[in-house]
Amino acid sequence: MDRKDFENKLILGNSLEVLETMPDCSVDLVLTDPPYIMKLTKNSGAGGCIAQSKNYVKKFIDSDKKTIIEDWDMGKYFEQFTRVCNPFQGYFFCSVHQLPELLNIAVNHGFIFSVLVWYKYNAAPLASTNWLPDMEYIVHMRKHGTYFKGKAKDKAKLFRVSSQKPKYGHPTEKPEAIIQRLIKVSAPAGALVLDPFLGSGTSAAVAAGMGRKYTGIEIEKEYLEAAKKRVYKAEIQNRFLAGKEVYKAEQKKLF
Numbered sequence: 628m629d630r631k632d633f634e635n636k637l638i639l640g641n642s643l644e645v646l647e648t649m650p651d652c653s654v655d656l657v658l659t660d661p662p663y664i665m666k667l668t669k670n671s672g673a674g675g676c677i678a679q680s681k682n683y684v685k686k687f688i689d690s691d692k693k694t695i696i697e698d699w700d701m702g703k704y705f706e707q708f709t710r711v712c713n714p715f716q717g718y719f720f721c722s723v724h725q726l727p728e729l730l731n732i733a734v735n736h737g738f739i740f741s742v743l744v745w746y747k748y749n750a751a752p753l754a755s756t757n758w759l760p761d762m763e764y765i766v767h768m769r770k771h772g773t774y775f776k777g778k779a780k781d782k783a784k785l786f787r788v789s790s791q792k793p794k795y796g797h798p799t800e801k802p803e804a805i806i807q808r809l810i811k812v813s814a815p816a817g818a819l820v821l822d823p824f825l826g827s828g829t830s831a832a833v834a835a836g837m838g839r840k841y842t843g844i845e846i847e848k849e850y851l852e853a854a855k856k857r858v859y860k861a862e863i864q865n866r867f868l869a870g871k872e873v874y875k876a877e878q879k880k881l882f
C-alpha cells in the first residue's frame with residue numbers, strides 16, 4: 628500500500644488497525660477529536676466517570692454509541708502517528724482530563740506544543756458546584772521544521788466559537804471554523820490531513836473544501852455514511868470555487 632491508496636479515502640474500521648497498514652511518512656497532519664475517555668465504574672452509572680457533567684455522559688452510556696467515550700490507547704496510537712506522519716504534526720481536541728497524558732506525550736517526544744482553547748461563549752448557565760462547561764482544549768504538537776505559517780490573527784490560541792447543535796447526526800460535531808484555521812496554518816494546499824476518529828467528517832469535509840487531501844477512519848457505519856455525503860459535497864464546492872466545469876454535472880448526480 629502506498630500514500631495514493633489512502634488519499635481522499637473515508638474508511639470504515641478500527642483506526643489503530645488501519646493505521647498499521649499505512650506507509651511511513653504518508654501523512655502531513657493528524658487532526659482529530661478522539662473519544663473522551665470517560666472512565667465508568669460498574670455500579671456508578673454516569674457517576675463514576677471523570678467528566679464534568681453527569682447528564683452529558685449518561686446520554687452516551689444510554690446510547691448504543693459508546694465508541695464516542697471509550698478509551699483509546701494513546702501510546703499505541705502515537706507509535707503509529709509518528710510513523711505515518713513524519714516529521715510529526717497533530718491537533719487533538721480533548722477534555723481537561725486528557726490534557727495531562729497528551730502533554731506528557733508531547734514532552735517525551737520533544738515536540739513543540741501549545742494548548743489552544745475553544746471558548747463556548749453561549750454555554751448553558753447550569754447551576755452546579757463546578758465551573759461552567761464552556762471550554763474545550765486542542766493540543767497542538769509538532770516537530771521542529773514542520774509547516775506552520777500564517778498571520779498573527781490566525782495564530783491566536785483562543786477560538787471564540789459558540790457551541791452548536793449537531794447538523795450531521797453526530798453528538799460531538801466540532802465547529803468547521805476552528806478546523807479551517809488549524810488547517811490553514813498547518814497544512815499547505817495538497818497536504819494530506821488524517822483523522823482517525825472521523826465522526827461526522829468535519830475535518831475531512833473542511834480539508835476537501837480547502838483543497839487539501841484527507842484520510843478519515845470511523846468505526847461506526849452510520850457516522851461514516853454521514854461523513855461521506857458531507858465530504859462529497861465539500862469536494863464539489865471546492866471544485867466549483869476553483870472554477871472547474873465539472874460542477875454542473877456533479878450536481879446532477881447529487882440531486
Ligand SMILES: C[S@@+](CC[C@H](N)C(=O)[O-])C[C@H]1O[C@@H](n2cnc3c(N)ncnc32)[C@H](O)[C@@H]1O
Nearest residue numbers: 641642660694797800801824826827829845846
Ligand atoms: C469525538 S467523536 C468525533 C466527532 C467529529 N470530530 C465530528 O465533528 O463529527 C469520536 C469518533 O471516534 C469514533 N471512534 C472511536 N473509537 C474508534 C476507533 N477505534 N476507530 C475508529 N473510530 C473510532 C467514534 O465512533 C466517534 O464517532
